[in-house]
Amino acid sequence: MKRINFAIGVHNHQPVGNFDHVFEEAYQKAYLPFLKVHEKYPQIKLAQHYTGILFEWIEKQHPEFIPRLRKMVVRGQVEMMTGGFYEPILITIPDEDKLGQIQALSKYVKQKTSYHATGIWLAERVWEPDLPGPLNRAGIQYSVIDDAHFKYAGLREPQLLGYYITEHQGALLKIFPISEKLRYSMPFRPPEDTIEYLRSIASEDGARLAVFADDGEKFGVWPHTYEQCYENGWLENFFRLLVENADWINIITFSEALQQLPPIGRVYLPTASYREMMEWAMPAQTIHKYEDFDKWLKDNHMPAENRVFVRGGFWRNFLAKYPESNHLHKRMLRGSARLQKLMKGNSDRSLQKARNHVYAAQCNCPYWHGVFGGLYLPNLRFPIYNNLIQADVVMDKIERTANEKKNGWVHAGSMDFDSDAYEELIVESDRMNLFFAPQSGGALFELDYKPRAINLLDTMTRREEGYHRKLRQAIADKDHPAAAVEVASIHDIVVMKEDNLDQYLHFDWYRRSSLIDHFLHPYVTLDAFQKAEYGEQGDFVNQPYQVGTAKKGRAMVVSLKRDGHVWIGDRFVPIRMRKDVTIHPKKDVIEVQYTIVNLDNREAELWFGSESAFALMAGDAPDRYYFSKQAKIKDTRLASLGTLENIQHIGLCDEWLGLKIDLEWDKPAGLWRFPIETVSMSEAGFERVYQCSILMPHWRITLKANKEWKTNLRFLFGKC
C-alpha cells in the first residue's frame, strides 16, 4: 500500500495597530472555530504559530483560549512555532533584534503553552541566504518556506516531498517546502481533492512528506471562507477524511518529521518571497511589463513547469519603490541603534520598555504594499512612529542631565538619515523631533510631537501603482461586478469600495511634506494644484538648499537658503529664498521666518505659497476638524477642500488625540486646503484612503529690484 506523511502548519497574525474589531472578527471567525473543530480530532496533529501581538490580544480579550490551546500542546496535538514577537520581516532588522524578537516570542510560548519551540514562521516568507546564521544563534532548527523558493534554486516538483538542509557558513537550518498546490486547494476545493492529491504522490516506501502551511485567516476570515470552513463543514470533513485514511496518510508534526525522515539534500534559496510579493516589489511600470509578459506566456501556452524561471523582484525594493517605507525603515534602525548603544553597560530597567517599543515598531505590515493595505494604511503606520517616539522619550530621560531636564534641551545634527547619499538635518528637543531635507526643498519631512508620540508628517505621496491600470480598465469596461466572484482568486478580483475611483488617480511629482516653497503661475487653481497638474514657476520645491544651524539663547535656529529662479513670463528671474526655523526647548511651537529676495534688477510679480501637510489619520471623523479664529469654514472635515481669503490663522483639532495645532502668520494671506487621498488595493477591493491634509497660505507679492519680503509663520501645538 502506498503511504505518505503529511504535515500541517497554521500561522495566525494581526498587525500592531489593527482595529480591535478586526482582531475580534478574526478570533470569532477563524482562530476560535478552528480550535473547536481541531479539539474534536485528537488524531490530527499540526503546528500553530501565533504572533506575539495576537497572543497578547487573545490573552487580554479571551484568556480562556490559552489553556485550551495549552492542553492540546501538552497532549502532543499541537506543535508551537516561534517567530519574531511582533512579526518583523527578519531580513529588515539588525541581527541583535532578530535574536531578541525570537527569544521574546519563544519565551512567551514556553510560558503559556510549556512548549519549547524550535521551528520558526518566517514573516511573509521573505528569505535571504544568510538568514541561517542569526536563526541558528536563536536556537532555531527549522522553518517552512514556499516551494517556489526551492524551485528558484533549481529543484523540481518531485524533489520537494520532504525537507532540505541549508546553511550559512556552517550554521544549519532545515527547511520544509510548502506545497503551492495545497495552498491553493485548502480550503478552497473540496476536501476530497486534497486527499486525492495526497494519494497521487504517495509512494510504496512511505518516505515522502507533503507540507501545507499558510495563514490561519484562510480558515474563516478571507472572503467566503467562514461559510466554506464552518457552515459547510469543510474543516470538519477534511479532518474526518484524514482520520478515515490514517492507514496511509501519516499525520506528522514538523519536529517528528525531522526525527523520522532524513533530509532529501542540500539547497540554497535565493532572495525570494512568495511569487506575488516578488511582483509587487517592482516599480509600477515594470509590473505592467511583467503582467504583459505573463499574458504573452499564457497566450502562447507556455509549458507550466517553466513558470519557475519567470520571476519578479524582491522585498528590499519596497524601500526603493516607496520613500515612505524607506523612511519607516531607517527611522526604525535609528531607534534600534540608539537603543543598542544605550543598553551597553546600562541596566536602567526602563530600557526594556524602550526595547519593546522598538520591537513593536518592527511589525512588517506597514513597511510594504501588495494587495493588502499595508503601507497605505495610516492606522498601521501610526503605531510604528508612535512606538519609536515613545522609545525616544524613554531614552531622552536616561540620556539627559539633570540640568537639561530642568531647562530643556535642543540639539541639531546632520547625517545621511535615510541612506540616500545626502545629509539630512535632525533637530531634537524634549518636545519635538524635526527632520529636514536640505537636499530636497529644505522641506520638513518628519515632525514628531513627543507629548502625543505622533509624527504629524506621516503621510503617503500619491504614486501610480501597477494595479491602477486594472482599475482604469475595469471602469472603462463599465461592467465590472459589484462584488467578489470567486474565493480562490483573491489576487485578481477587481472590486471597488466606491464608484469612480479613477477620479482620484492624481500623482505627485514631489514628496508630500512641510515647508515646501512654491511659486505659482498666475492662472493656477486650487483644483489644478491639488491634482498636481499645474504650472510650478520656481525651482525650489525639491531642489537643494544650503543649511546652517545656530543657537539663539536656548533655542536652535535652522537656516535654509537657496538662490534659485522663478519663471515670470519668459524671464527666469533670480530669487533668493531663506527660511529660518526656530525650535525652542520646552516650547510647543515652531517659528518660521521666510525671507524672499528679488536678485534681479527689475520688479518681480510673485505668487508664493508655503505648503505644509498634517497627517491626523482620519479625514472624515467628527472629532477631527478645522477651525479658524477669523473665518467661517463651511466644511470642517480634514478631508475637505476649500479656499479662504485674507486670513492669518487656521487650526486643526484632533479630539481623539487631544491635540490642537494652530498655524498662524503675520501677513494676511489666502489659504488653500485639500486632502491627499490615495487609491490602493485592499483585501476588500480598491479603496480611497485619506493620508493627510495640505494647508498652503499664499501671498501675491510685488517685489522691487533687489528688495526683500518677509513673513513669519508659527506652528503651535497644544491641547484640544
Add this chain to the structure above:
Amino acid sequence: MKRINFAIGVHNHQPVGNFDHVFEEAYQKAYLPFLKVHEKYPQIKLAQHYTGILFEWIEKQHPEFIPRLRKMVVRGQVEMMTGGFYEPILITIPDEDKLGQIQALSKYVKQKTSYHATGIWLAERVWEPDLPGPLNRAGIQYSVIDDAHFKYAGLREPQLLGYYITEHQGALLKIFPISEKLRYSMPFRPPEDTIEYLRSIASEDGARLAVFADDGEKFGVWPHTYEQCYENGWLENFFRLLVENADWINIITFSEALQQLPPIGRVYLPTASYREMMEWAMPAQTIHKYEDFDKWLKDNHMPAENRVFVRGGFWRNFLAKYPESNHLHKRMLRGSARLQKLMKGNSDRSLQKARNHVYAAQCNCPYWHGVFGGLYLPNLRFPIYNNLIQADVVMDKIERTANEKKNGWVHAGSMDFDSDAYEELIVESDRMNLFFAPQSGGALFELDYKPRAINLLDTMTRREEGYHRKLRQAIADKDHPAAAVEVASIHDIVVMKEDNLDQYLHFDWYRRSSLIDHFLHPYVTLDAFQKAEYGEQGDFVNQPYQVGTAKKGRAMVVSLKRDGHVWIGDRFVPIRMRKDVTIHPKKDVIEVQYTIVNLDNREAELWFGSESAFALMAGDAPDRYYFSKQAKIKDTRLASLGTLENIQHIGLCDEWLGLKIDLEWDKPAGLWRFPIETVSMSEAGFERVYQCSILMPHWRITLKANKEWKTNLRFLFGKC
C-alpha cells in the same frame, strides 16, 4: 550637441595555481600590450583592477611593469580598483576575511601605485544584498555590477545610464551598472559600433553615463582577440576614435563620476551574478529545462525586453550541486575559524603566514564550474588544500606543547564538518588529517599528508553536466567543426579537444573516496566496474556505519562498523563489516584491519573489494607512476587501467612531489586499477580531465555460517 559620459573598467586576474605559462601568455598577449597602447593615449582614463595573485606574479616576473602602471596612475590616467587579494567570491567567506582580503589588496595597491582605492571589483559579480555592510566597513565606496542585476530588481534599460545607491541597514554603497551591450561589442565588433551606440544614448544635458567593465583577458587572451585587438589594431582604433570624439564623449573615471554626477536613485539587487552563471548553478536536469524554455521563448519570438524576467539559480547552489565544492568551502571555513580563534590574543608572527595561506585558499576559481574549468581542474584545487594544510602545519606548531612536539600527537573529534546534518569524524596527527564519513560508507574522504601538504583524496566524482547533452548531440551530428567558429559566442561553441569524448561519459552513483566497501556480483568486470555500471550486491558503499574511537598506546584507532546485507542469489544475507583504522603519531602509515562476519546460518560466497582513490593530479606525467614489488605492470601511467592477480602490494610514485605511497595487505588479492576521468567544458572546448586513480584489491571469500574473515591493509607514505 548631445553628449555622454563614458567610464571604462578592466579586471585582470589569474587564479592561484594556474600554470606559469598561462600567466606569461596572458601577460604577453593582454596585460602588456594593453598597457602599451593605453600609454600612448593620455586622454583615455580608465579603471584597472589586478588581483593580488596577478600583481605578485607580475612583480616577480616583470618588475618593470609596475612603475609604468604607477606612472599612469600618478598622472591620473588610471584609477586603481581594489578587491579581495586572492579574488575570493566575497559572499562565500567570513566577514572578517572579507575585510582582511580587501585591506590586503588595498594596501598593496597603495604601496605599488600610491593610489588609495575605494572602488571594488566584485569577483564574478556575485552579489547578495547584505554585502554593503562589510564593504562599507572596508572603506569601499563603489562597485561595478552587471546591468542584469539591476534589471532583476525591476529597473529597465533607459534607467541604467548612471549609478545607483544601495545599502544594507544604513551602510551605503554606490553601484555602477555595466552595460551588457558594451560587454558584447567590445572588442568583438568594430570600434565604430561602440561609438555609434554611445551616440544613440547621448543626451542634450550630457548627464548620462555609459559603463563598460569586463575581464582584461578579453583584450588579447580570449580566442582570436589578440589578432583583433593588436594585429588588427582594434584597441588603438578605439582609443583614437574616443579621442577624436572628445567633444561629446566625456571619458571619466568612476571616482570622477561619483563627484560630478548625482545618483539616479536607490536600488536593491537580489542574489545574482551574470546571467550565464545563474544558469550554471542549477542542477543538470534543470539546466536542460531552462535551455528548452529558452529555445521555446526564441521560437515563439519573445519580445526581448522580457528576458530580464527569465532567470536561473544563484551562486551558493554550486555547493549543493558539487559536494566537492562544498567540501572545499567547509574546509576553508574550518581553516579560517581555527585561525580566527588562534589569533585572538596571540601575537605569534607566523600566524600572519597562516592567514595568508587561508586567504590564498579562498581564491574563487576552483569553487565552481561553468564553461571554464574551475572545480574540474586539479591544478586549481590543489593549491586550496595545499594552502589550508600549510596553514594547519603553522597552527599545529603554535598549538602543540613541547611534549607533543617531541612525541607526536593524534586527536579525533566528531562534528558536522560539511554541514550535511550528519557528523563526520576528523582525526588529526602531526603527520596527517583523516576525514571519515560514518554516515556514508564509513569512507575516508579527505586524507591530508602534511609533509607534502597534499590532500590525496582531492578528486571529483563523475556526474552528468548540463552541457553533456550538447556534447552527445554534436557527436551524433558527426559534422561538428574542429575549431571555434565565432569570437563572440564563447559560451555556445562545441569544440572537443579529442574525439569520441562521449565514451568517457560515465556517472558515479557514490562519491569517490577511500575505504569504500564493495561486494560484487560474480560476473562483474573491471570494465563494468570502472564505468559504474555493474551489480553492487552489498549495502555498504554509501550507507551508515557506527563509529567509535579509542586510544591504543599513543595511536588512535577508529572503528567503523555496519551490520548490513549482501545479495547472494536470491538471499539477502546479513553481514557484519568492521574496519579498524589505526593512526600513529609521528608515523606515515595508516593501518586498516577489515573484519567481515557472516551473520547467517548458511555459508556465504562473497566477493569483497576495498576501493581507494589517490589523486596525484596528473595521469600521464612520466614522473608519476605505478610500481609493484611483485608483479610487472605493463602500463604504469596513473591514468592506465589494468588488473593484477595474486599480489600483496602496489605502489604509486610522484617524483614531482617526491612522494611514494605503498599499499600492501596480508592476504593475496586481485587488484583492479583505473582512472576517474571527467569530461568538462573549458575555454578551449570539451576536455577529458584525469582526477584520480582508483585501486581496489579484492578477495573471493567463502565464509561459513557465523565465521569471520580478516585482512590487514597498510597505506605507507614516504619519499620517492
